[in-house]
Amino acid sequence: MGGGFAKVLNLAKIRKIHDTSMRILSEIGIKVNNEEILDLLSKAGARVNKETKVARIPEHLAMESIKKSKKRYVLYGREAGKIAEFGYGKQLFMSSGGQYIWIDETTGERRPGTLNDSRTAILIGDALEGID
Numbered sequence: 638m639g640g641g642f643a644k645v646l647n648l649a650k651i652r653k654i655h656d657t658s659m660r661i662l663s664e665i666g667i668k669v670n671n672e673e674i675l676d677l678l679s680k681a682g683a684r685v686n687k688e689t690k691v692a693r694i695p696e697h698l699a700m701e702s703i704k705k706s707k708k709r710y711v712l713y714g715r716e717a718g719k720i721a722e723f724g725y726g727k728q729l730f731m732s733s734g735g736q737y738i739w740i741d742e743t744t745g746e747r748r749p750g751t752l753n754d755s756r757t758a759i760l761i762g763d764a765l766e767g768i769d
Contacts (some may be wrong), residue, residue: 659696666693732762 646654660692668690679685684693709712709724719728736758739750 659699660673662694662699663696664693732758732765
């Protein structure tokens with residue numbers, strides 16, 4: 638099966654998403670619950686509040702990091718031949734148990750994910766016929 642691209646947004650909408658994302662990173666920031674990562678971000682030029690564990694990342698730092706990142710990588714499954722290749726022009730659909738925020742199934746409230754949430758999501762994804 639050949640790879641393809643779905644064009645859902647026009648360039649103006651893509652630019653708006655990019656600009657808003659950069660503004661969120663630089664003005665609101667992201668919560669980082671790891672002192673070592675906070676130190677690295679601070680040394681790289683992010684504004685870090687150690688008390689709140691929030692790092693505000695300027696656009697130039699975010700874009701520089703994206704430019705330096707690998708453009709292709711492979712995730713290998715438990716079974717031989719079960720691989721997901723990213724950046725090779727293939728379209729992929731996958732499940733993920735690594736969401737940062739979850740909606741609690743009992744209360745309906747947003748909350749940080751737990752190890753049990755990840756386990757449950759992985760089990761569900763593994764049981765789905767269309768997901769390898």
